[in-house]
Amino acid sequence: GAVVSQHPSRVICKSGTSVKIECRSLDFQATTMFWYRQFPKQSLMLMATSNEGSKATYEQGVEKDKFLINHASLTLSTLTVTSAHPEDSSFYICSAIRAGGPETQYFGPGTRLLVL
Amino acid sequence: GQNIDQPTEMTATEGAIVQINCTYQTSGFNGLFWYQQHAGEAPTFLSYNVLDGLEEKGRFSSFLSRSKGYSYLLLKELQMKDSASYLCAVLGSARQLTFGSGTQLTVLP
Numbered sequence: 001g002a003v004v005s006q007h008p009s010r011v012i013c014k015s016g017t018s019v020k021i022e023c024r025s026l027d028f029q030a031t032t033m034f035w036y037r038q039f040p041k042q043s044l045m046l047m048a049t050s051n052e053g054s055k056a057t058y059e060q061g062v063e064k065d066k067f068l069i070n071h072a073s074l075t076l077s078t079l080t081v082t083s084a085h086p087e088d089s090s091f092y093i094c095s096a097i098r099a100g101g102p103e104t105q106y107f108g109p110g111t112r113l114l115v116l
Numbered sequence: 117g118q119n120i121d122q123p124t125e126m127t128a129t130e131g132a133i134v135q136i137n138c139t140y141q142t143s144g145f146n147g148l149f150w151y152q153q154h155a156g157e158a159p160t161f162l163s164y165n166v167l168d169g170l171e172e173k174g175r176f177s178s179f180l181s182r183s184k185g186y187s188y189l190l191l192k193e194l195q196m197k198d199s200a201s202y203l204c205a206v207l208g209s210a211r212q213l214t215f216g217s218g219t220q221l222t223v224l225p
Contacts, residue, residue, distance in 0.1 A: 032211060034212070034213070042217070043203060043215040043216060043217045043218050044159070044203070044213075044215045045215075046212055046213065046214070049210070049211070049212060057210075091156075093158050093159075095213075097211065102164070103146065103147060103164070103207055103211060104149070104161055104164055105149075105161075105213055106161065107151075107158040107159050107160070107161075108158055109157065109158050110156075110157065110158045112156075
């Protein structure tokens with residue numbers, strides 16, 4: 001299989017706080033992970049590409065100082081939303097590509113963030 | 117740039133066949149994916165086409181024509197549980213997926 005987990009699944013926080021979301025590939029090594037954001041009734045929008053051991057590549061319009069990404073190992077990438085505001089409330093989903101495997105992205109179950 | 121079009125909504129009857137179309141215009145192409153997404157959940161992988169033609173996998177089949185920038189997902193013997201959003205996504209040159217807006221399929225009894 002190719003199982004990707006995310007933690008937490010749901011988080012509610014106050015405006016101005018920081019929230020860390022973890023993405024783990026449970027049964028495979030992933031040199032590349034991706035972070036997406038999805039607003040209600042909209043499709044997934046790629047935020048950044050996370051490569052193990054190097055800096056993430058951010059999509060245009062995504063603030064790298066606000067959305068900190070760390071891909072410290074072949075099975076873990078983290079997304080930290082710094083100084084979260086209500087407009088950051090969204091569904092954050094990560095995906096991973098199996099190292100040395102085909103280009104299929106396997107998605108985590110998502111993290112629903114609500115900033116009050 | 118990337119432009120991916122698919123219908124917003126479709127409705128079909130249980131037991132029937134439905135075809136969801138996707139057209140794309142992209143600057144780089146390394147394959148096309150179809151994903152299924154139930155409300156509030158992450159997408160699950162359905163199919164991947166990189167060469168022209170039809171790929172069949174059980175009740176689901178996916179077709180690709182690279183010269184026409186066109187793909188479709190065919191669902192046979194529809195079941196109620198097939199009600200979901202179906203996302204067409206193109207794999208670009210930088211291993212990045214660009215998603216269409218999704219087609220919300222409703223299966224009626």
